[in-house]
Amino acid sequence: MTIVLIGPPAAGKTRLGKRLAKRLGLPFVDTDAVVVAGHGAIAEIFAEHGEPYFRALEREAVAEAVARPGIVSLGGGAVLDPATQADLASARVVLLTVRPEAIAARISNRKRPLVTDLESWKRLVAARTPLYESLADYTADTSTRPIETIVEEIARWVEAGQRTEDGQSTEDGQSTEAGQSTEQGES
Ligand SMILES: Nc1ncnc2c1ncn2[C@@H]1O[C@H](COP(=O)(O)OP(=O)(O)OP(=O)(O)O)[C@@H](O)[C@H]1O
Ligand SMILES: O=C(O)C1=C[C@@H](O)[C@@H](O)[C@H](O)C1
Numbered sequence: 109m110t111i112v113l114i115g116p117p118a119a120g121k122t123r124l125g126k127r128l129a130k131r132l133g134l135p136f137v138d139t140d141a142v143v144v145a146g147h148g149a150i151a152e153i154f155a156e157h158g159e160p161y162f163r164a165l166e167r168e169a170v171a172e173a174v175a176r177p178g179i180v181s182l183g184g185g186a187v188l189d190p191a192t193q194a195d196l197a198s199a200r201v202v203l204l205t206v207r208p209e210a211i212a213a214r215i216s217n218r219k220r221p222l223v224t225d226l227e228s229w230k231r232l233v234a235a236r237t238p239l240y241e242s243l244a245d246y247t248a249d250t251s252t253r254p255i256e257t258i259v260e261e262i263a264r265w266v267e268a269g270q271r272t273e274d275g276q277s278t279e280d281g282q283s284t285e286a287g288q289s290t291e292q293g294e295s
């Protein structure tokens with residue numbers, strides 16, 4: 109199973125992803141960290157080569173990460189790539205959200221070239237929210253609750269989905285997608 113964490117910059121994808129991986133006993137990959145390990149600091153990649161170059165490196169890291177079982181934390185803008193959007197259709201996707209009031213303290217460092225202050229964060233999040241929501245199977249807000257509580261909530265959702273899949277396996281051993289509950293919502 110591949111669980112992918114998406115969401116705005118500083119929503120907590122990296123920090124929560126690590127803890128969730130530990131809790132579920134799965135490997136962890138952070139695609140920003142993969143790019144940094146191979147090519148250096150993100151701010152420098154943006155400054156020297158521009159955003160499209162970064163996005164291409166990011167796409168490579170995402171394609172490799174989501175092809176394996178584990179917890180994958182994406183960079184905030186990775187979902188803009190149509191190939192990544194397609195990959196996420198076969199993963200369990202958790203959207204982490206955070207309210208603007210909680211974000212100020214989290215974006216004070218200079219690691220994020222697209223987010224220089226609260227206003228730029230708000231603009232970016234407003235533009236991306238419909239996309240984030242359309243890709244998500246489960247959403248958890250990280251604004252106020254302790255990380256352990258959020259991790260436990262997501263872990264239980266993952267485990268419940270796993271049990272549903274096991275319980276509803278068809279005779280040829282193929283599991284149904286009954287665990288992906290938000291896609292079955294009434295409209
Ligand atoms: N639930 C939480 N409560 C308080 N602080 C948190 C919580 N989750 C994350 N943080 C803090 O917010 C900051 C951003 O977290 P993190 O780097 O995990 O975000 P991210 O979603 O991975 O961001 P990016 O898109 O830039 O990779 C960190 O300083 C982290 O310690
Ligand atoms: O939201 C974004 O577009 C980004 C978020 C970070 O995780 C990094 O991937 C990079 O700073 C771009």
Ligand SMILES: [Mg+2]
Nearest residue numbers: 121122140183
């Ligand atoms: Mg991160």
